[in-house]
Amino acid sequence: MENELKNFEQVTLSFVDEDGYPSTIPVKVVLADGKFTLRLPSGVRPESVSGKKVTLLLNHVTPLPTGGYTDRRYVAFKGVALVSGETLEISVEKSYSWDESKTPFPEYVEVSTPRARRYLETVGRRLGVTFKPSLGLFWSFFRAVRLPFLVATAVPVAIGVAAAFYRGFFDPLLFILTLAGLSFVHLGLNVANDYFDTLLGADTLNRRPTPFSGGSRAIIYGILSPSEARILYTSFFAMGVSIGIYLALTRGLVEIAALTAIGIMLSYFYTAPPLKLAYRALGELAVFLGFGPVIVLGSYFVQTQRLSYEALAASIPIGILVMLILYVNEIPDAPYDKQAGKLTLVTRLSKAQTLSFLAISLSAVYLSTALIPLLSLGPPTVLIALATAPIAVKVYRGARESFGEPYSMIGTMSLNVKNAAITGALIAAGYVVGALL
Amino acid sequence: MIHSRLPSEVEEVLEGAMVAVLTAVNQRGEAVSHPMLPLYDREKGLLYFTSSILFSKKLNHIKRNPRVSVLISNRDYIRSRSYHVVQVKGEARVLDQDLSSGWQWLLPLWRKKEPYIDAFLKRRFALPLFWERAVIEVQPRKVAVWRGGDLDSEPELHVLGEKL
Secondary structure: OOOOOHHOEEEEEEEEEOOOOOOEEEOOEEOOOEEEEOOOOOOOOOOHOOOOOEEEEEEEEEOOOOOOOOEEEEEEEEEEEEEEEEEEEEEEEEEEEEOOOOOOHHHHHOHHHHHHHHHHHHHHHOOOOOOOOOOHHHHHHHHOHHHHHHHHHHHHHHHHHHHHHOOOOOOOOHHHHHHHHHHHHHHHHHHHHHHHHHHHHHOOOOOOOOOOOOOOOOOOOOOOOHHHHHHHHHHHHHHHHHHHHHHHHHOHHHHHHHHHHHHHHHHHOOOOOOOOOOHOHHHHHHHHHHHHHHHHHHHHHHHHOOOOOOOOOHHHHHHHHHHHHHHHHHHHHHHHHOOOOOOOHHHHHHHHHHHHHHHHHHHHHHHHHHHHHOOOOOOOOHHHHHHHHHHHHHHHHHHHOOOOOHHHHHHHHHHHHHHHHHHHHHHHHHHHHHHOO | EEEEOOOOHHHHHHHHEEEEEEEOOOOOEEEEEEEOOOOEEEOEEEEEEEEHHHHHHHHHHHOOOOOEEEEOOOHHEEEOOOOOOEEEEEEEEEEEOOOOOHHHHHHHHHHHHHOOOEEEEEEOEEEEEEHHHEEEEEEEEEEEEEEEOOOOOOOOEEEEOOOO
């Protein structure tokens, strides 16, 4: 600590003054033999502080030329001040500190969340209202349902419909209905996942969530109450099922009813007891099946009224890609998931094994894409999707370099989502172009 | 010296300060300090802070005991032509009836010190509880000024009258 003192350019002493006000004064401090010796400014007699409980605050910020600060840290020591000649000594009883290089600000915010919720409740009780963080309806919805992740549904639907288009089938209204129905199921999945992960502790224990990991935090932040979350995911599933029933009745009862049922089961039991698939290292398989074969075959069937190996082949790369969104996002969550008993695949693998599985899965995306025309299960134009292989390499390298560092991994997680979206979109485009040529 | 308001050069320091140490008294009667961004309204002669409810301990302290002190020191933290170390003692009140937007009238003062604040505010959805904020309003009563930041010389003492 003696060497560290010079890292704090502002040192202040505070105590309750004789006039009843707290007083805060700048001091010069020396630490020797575990004791702080202070030199007080002129106008403050050491005797006036002696015997009092004091707080010594060591503060540092680096102001940025553009405004604001970086490198924020402080240490506060609490103890009793005693006169020693012309100076004052403090026998420290306790200390607390914050250093943003050790506890980044977002983590500091996260650990302080329960206090904020308590404050909101207290003020709410006083004013007789229920306070919620004020984000407006759109942003509350955006945050609660994790709206941007809908791309993981839109792309496989586009692939299924594009594969049907390649075979000469396309009904825009059915396309919109399919997309809407599956999006509702996906939104239900997201909210149910948050509800059960909060209930079961996986999200609550997570101190370092990011926009890609740690859940939406909507219930934890009080944007949604648990009962509102239950109503929301039930409504989304109900809307998805309603569209599924309509499509089953008009396009093919057995196939669509079966695919809808499988999709709903996988979505709900992804985190819901008793199955809790994500807690048993089955979440990855569930996501692969749900966002790959189930969505692509379903979208294809609605257009063509038949199932085919072509559609199944088209579903493999996107299934793996969406599974990898989940898989990479599980990496920063792993320590907290483990604590909560959510034993995802990543929690069961070593770092080397996790990265190997990532490399194998990414390779499988491009291999399965290349096999589509090679096995005559689609047009050669789908090979355009191989163009994203360099992005996949970057995803792998990023995961390897920032492994386990949630905030450093944000770029890689974002790139991984983009890779899934772009590669999937190129596969869909490959079918469309193949049909037009 | 009894004044109705603070000397102009002291107000300049309060306006230019990027960091202040706000000290309140906790339930055990101990002084507790927090580094914070001070916002000085020269027209009203009042000092303001906004505090996220994430860091609400100080709000509860002030509600129990409104007496606070504010220290502005360290040349690097003050963007003004003149430099003085200033300690303000006064009464504070917590304004938390509208945590969502009740503090936003302070944005013009905040913006002067941290111009990028609007960009953060646009992404409010990223840290929703951080932007639920109470206002701490400090009425200065006693002010000690170490001119030129010279702590070896006696401080000037100013007492502010009711007119302020």
